[in-house]
Amino acid sequence: MTDxxxxxxxAGGEHYVLRLFVTGSTKRSVRAIANARGICESHLKxxxxxxxxxxxxxxxxxxxxxxxxxxxxxxxxxSPLRRVIGDLSDRxxxxxxxxxxxxxxx
Amino acid sequence: xxxxxxxxxxxxxxxxxxxxxxxxxxxxxxxxxxxxxxxGPKVYTLQDADRPYRIIVERMQEGALTLSxxxxxxxxxxxxxxxxxxxxxxMIGFPFQRFVLAGExxxxxxxxxxxxxxxxxxxxxxxxxxGGDIAVSMxxxxxxxxxxxxxxxxxxxxxxxxxxxxxLAEMNAKLLATMAEQERVEGKLREAQKMEAVxxxxxxxxxxxxxxxxAVAGNLELIQTHAMDDRLLRRLEISQRAxxxxxxxxxxxxxxxxxxxxxxxxxxxxxxLRESEPLLRRAVGDEVRLVLALGEEVGACLIDPGEFQxxxxxxxxxxxxxxxxxxxxxxxxxxVALDELSREGGSRPHVMVxxxxxxxxxxxxxxxxAFDPFFTTKEVGKGTGLGLxxxxxxxxxxxxxxxxxxxxxxxxxxxLYFPRTAARAAAESQAAASVAPIAADARxxxxxxxxxxxxxxxxxxxxxxGHTVIEAPTGxxxxxxLESGVSVDAVVxxxxxPDGMSGFELASRIRHRLPxxxxxxxxxAAAFSAPPxxxxxxxxxxxxxxxxxxxxRALGSALDRSKAEA
Numbered sequence: 001m002t003d004x005x006x007x008x009x010x011a012g013g014e015h016y017v018l019r020l021f022v023t024g025s026t027k028r029s030v031r032a033i034a035n036a037r038g039i040c041e042s043h044l045k046x047x048x049x050x051x052x053x054x055x056x057x058x059x060x061x062x063x064x065x066x067x068x069x070x071x072x073x074x075x076x077x078x079s080p081l082r083r084v085i086g087d088l089s090d091r092x093x094x095x096x097x098x099x100x101x102x103x104x105x106x
Numbered sequence: 107x108x109x110x111x112x113x114x115x116x117x118x119x120x121x122x123x124x125x126x127x128x129x130x131x132x133x134x135x136x137x138x139x140x141x142x143x144x145x146g147p148k149v150y151t152l153q154d155a156d157r158p159y160r161i162i163v164e165r166m167q168e169g170a171l172t173l174s175x176x177x178x179x180x181x182x183x184x185x186x187x188x189x190x191x192x193x194x195x196x197m198i199g200f201p202f203q204r205f206v207l208a209g210e211x212x213x214x215x216x217x218x219x220x221x222x223x224x225x226x227x228x229x230x231x232x233x234x235x236x237g238g239d240i241a242v243s244m245x246x247x248x249x250x251x252x253x254x255x256x257x258x259x260x261x262x263x264x265x266x267x268x269x270x271x272x273x274l275a276e277m278n279a280k281l282l283a284t285m286a287e288q289e290r291v292e293g294k295l296r297e298a299q300k301m302e303a304v305x306x307x308x309x310x311x312x313x314x315x316x317x318x319x320x321a322v323a324g325n326l327e328l329i330q331t332h333a334m335d336d337r338l339l340r341r342l343e344i345s346q347r348a349x350x351x352x353x354x355x356x357x358x359x360x361x362x363x364x365x366x367x368x369x370x371x372x373x374x375x376x377x378x379l380r381e382s383e384p385l386l387r388r389a390v391g392d393e394v395r396l397v398l399a400l401g402e403e404v405g406a407c408l409i410d411p412g413e414f415q416x417x418x419x420x421x422x423x424x425x426x427x428x429x430x431x432x433x434x435x436x437x438x439x440x441x442v443a444l445d446e447l448s449r450e451g452g453s454r455p456h457v458m459v460x461x462x463x464x465x466x467x468x469x470x471x472x473x474x475x476a477f478d479p480f481f482t483t484k485e486v487g488k489g490t491g492l493g494l495x496x497x498x499x500x501x502x503x504x505x506x507x508x509x510x511x512x513x514x515x516x517x518x519x520x521x522l523y524f525p526r527t528a529a530r531a532a533a534e535s536q537a538a539a540s541v542a543p544i545a546a547d548a549r550x551x552x553x554x555x556x557x558x559x560x561x562x563x564x565x566x567x568x569x570x571x572g573h574t575v576i577e578a579p580t581g582x583x584x585x586x587x588l589e590s591g592v593s594v595d596a597v598v599x600x601x602x603x604p605d606g607m608s609g610f611e612l613a614s615r616i617r618h619r620l621p622x623x624x625x626x627x628x629x630x631a632a633a634f635s636a637p638p639x640x641x642x643x644x645x646x647x648x649x650x651x652x653x654x655x656x657x658x659r660a661l662g663s664a665l666d667r668s669k670a671e672a
Binding site for chain 1: 123126140148
């Protein structure tokens with residue numbers, strides 16, 4: 001699944017390509033998906049792609065992105081590549097890992 | 107320098123990510139870990155993460171287990187343990203074969219061997235720990251991506267389903283049996299209704315016909331008494347012979363319709379058969395061998411001897427015709443036990459007479475219609491199709507039953523069953539009808555007859571020899587005449603008349619009030635819905651069409667008797 005922003009490159013910032021690895025529909029996976037969507041919606045509106053991958057269905061996808069556990073959110077672009085592990089409920093930590101911490105909030 | 111600064115930043119970020127990952131793992135913030143292997147990465151789910159699936163497996167109503175290829179139980183759910191009435195500890199690590207019935211183990215091994223990636227399913231009988239047998243359906247499939255081969259299996263208890271299937275099958279069988287029985291009963295009913303309807307129709311036609319024949323015959327007789335011309339007399343004779351043939355036909359029809367007056371007596375069929383043996387032998391001719399196989403100590407039954415002998419003659423002739431090239435004809439008698447007789451035979455012992463031939467036999471469609479009136483397989487002109495109908499009527503009127511066994515090419519056996527009677531067999535004393543002289547004295551005779559032609563014939567016949575005749579068209583009219591005080595010596599009355607009073611009832615009343623009055627009853631159909639009342643059984647019944655001399659003789663003897671009693 002991919003959430004594609006309708007106006008890539010808009011809102012004056014870099015375009016983000018994110019990939020979220022989960023395992024089935026466990027509570028933690030469901031929470032991770034909701035949190036990732038929330039962050040994208042509030043901070044990357046219009047400039048992100050979010051792909052959710054179920055490791056049960058596609059275990060081979062874990063090798064490509066060197067995933068060691070699930071849930072894991074991977075920032076593919078902009079580089080450098082970053083991974084955040086867990087259910088993404090610590091928003092500050094997630095934002096920092098994604099390089100969004102520098103963005104001064106209005 | 108700037109490059110070095112950038113590298114340091116990158117390394118710091120990586121270190122940070124690594125530490126965060128370790129923290130997450132330590133804190134249990136993940137559901138699964140991914141482990142790289144030679145055959146690619148594998149996802150290992152942490153225990154609490156797959157809890158929902160474990161719950162499903164434990165709570166489901168099917169037994170679930172995993173097995174090694176040799177059948178050792180690696181995992182089993184509680185439902186399976188409950189089904190086999192054994193503790194989980196007594197299953198896991200042990201061969202599952204111990205729960206499979208000995209005769210089924212080979213099939214079970216095959217199921218495991220064939221499980222594969224697409225799975226297989228089979229039904230087995232399992233033996234629970236307490237010895238009870240359980241029918242189950244078992245599906246097995248090999249788990250993918252395992253280093254060792256593991257087979258997962260689902261066990262479904264079929265006990266309830268089998269029981270329901272069994273109940274359903276039983277119900278179905280019962281339903282089928284009921285339907286077959288109903289069909290049989292309906293068939294019998296249809297047959298009985300058909301025979302009844304045809305009988306009623308036949309009786310009606312025969313009755314009206316007899317009145318017509320009576321009028322014609324009577325008038326011919328009257329003409330005869332006046333005719334002098336020889337040629338005219340010759341014509342009269344021919345006409346009278348035709349009337350006799352007509353009378354014979356209506357007689358047969360009435361026999362089929364069971365509306366003929368029978369004169370039953372307690373007789374032994376063996377005696378009757380011995381008596382008519384010479385006649386039967388003449389009838390079968392030289393080509394056919396007639397064997398009488400008369401049973402010993404065959405009881406008596408209430409039958410009309412004349413009708414019985416006519417029936418035998420008829421059957422014997424039929425049998426002879428079925429054996430144009432000769433053969434063997436056996437008349438056997440005996441008593442049959444209840445269970446040998448068809449259901450409707452009732453609970454009384456019966457006397458059986460079987461007429462069996464070695465002739466061409468009858469196909470089913472002929473056999474089924476054999477008793478139908480006017481049904482014949484003989485050439486046109488060779489048979490009326492009334493013979494068996496007449497027998498059928500006679501037997502059933504005698505409270506008996508008929509059966510036909512026939513096989514094409516082998517022969518036919520027609521069986522007649524008569525209820526055995528407790529009455530002692532009377533020595534057949536069918537005394538020749540007493541010959542009474544034709545009346546000489548002039549008397550007053552009341553003629554009661556609704557058919558005006560017949561009435562006129564009766565009147566003229568009686569007046570011709572000097573009697574005084576008073577006519578009445580109905581019973582009530584006759585009673586009015588008698589009550590008016592007119593002296594009447596004799597009453598000649600028809601049985602079936604309109605106005606609600608039968609000849610029998612009229613005769614009973616006259617017998618009661620005027621016991622010295624002579625009575626003669628005439629009958630067109632003798633369609634006696636009830637036999638004549640006991641009190642008037644001695645009254646002679648004249649069957650139409652009767653001849654003038656028969657009437658006069660009957661009247662004469664009735665007058666004689668009443669005079670003797672007076």
